[in-house]
Amino acid sequence: MVFFSLYTGLPATRIGLGFSYAGLLGLVGSLPAGHLADRFGGRRVWLAGVLVTATGFGVYPLASGFRSFLLVMAVATVGQLLAGSGQGLYAVAALPADGRVRVLSFVRACKNVGFTVGSGLGTAVLALDSRVALLALVPANSVGMLVNAAHVARMPVAHATGPAGHRPRPRPWSVLRDRLYLALAALFAACAFAVGPAMTAATRSPRYGGRTGQEVETTPAK
Secondary structure, three states: OHHHHHHHOOOHHHHHHHHHHHHHHHHHHHHHHHHHHHHHOHHHHHHHHHHHHHHHHHOHHHOOOHHHHHHHHHHHHHHHHHHHHHHHHHHHHHOOOOOHHHHHHHHHHHHHHHHHHHHHHHHHHHHHOOHHHHHHHHHHHHHHHHHHHHHHHOOOOOOOOOOOOOOOOOOOOHHHHOHHHHHHHHHHHHHHHHHHHHHHHHOOOOOOHHHHHHHHHHOOOO
16 A cells, blocks of 8 residues: 555555455455366466466556556456465365364465565665665566466366365354454554555654554564
């Protein structure tokens, strides 16, 4: 959000609407993305999602207006949906059931470390107060995703074996009963999507201060 605020000059209200639109798109599109992963295979959809996400991030600087901003957000969100669904299905097919939780927890921890390192780099760039340095983050991020795509393409194909079992299906809204989860989710969302633009647009704090909120947001998950 800080990138769009500083580079494209869009007002914070429209940026917030764009991210809300992306969140709604992610909620609605999660089920179709899962069906695509079931239909075409986890690794294939995972790879496609990473490539689409890299494209979405790569065209960030082209979001000169609100409509183009919404389009860019849609591309990036669809890519993330596909990548997440494909990765999840691939993990179920490739990992044994008794070690799946441990491996996925390790992967999640590595992601959080990556988020923290990326936030630190973003903080350093914002501290430089350079438009060129801010723009350089975009191709750097896309290149990193292309490297990820190359590794995904080299992974062996995995197919789920055996019946899924007859476990009871959880109710989709049961999580709303967990008040602690809702409170932490709201706090993390505020750090990730609200603190940065608010600090940048409405206060006299340094521009890199908003990135600190994202670093704080990733810390509890590690």
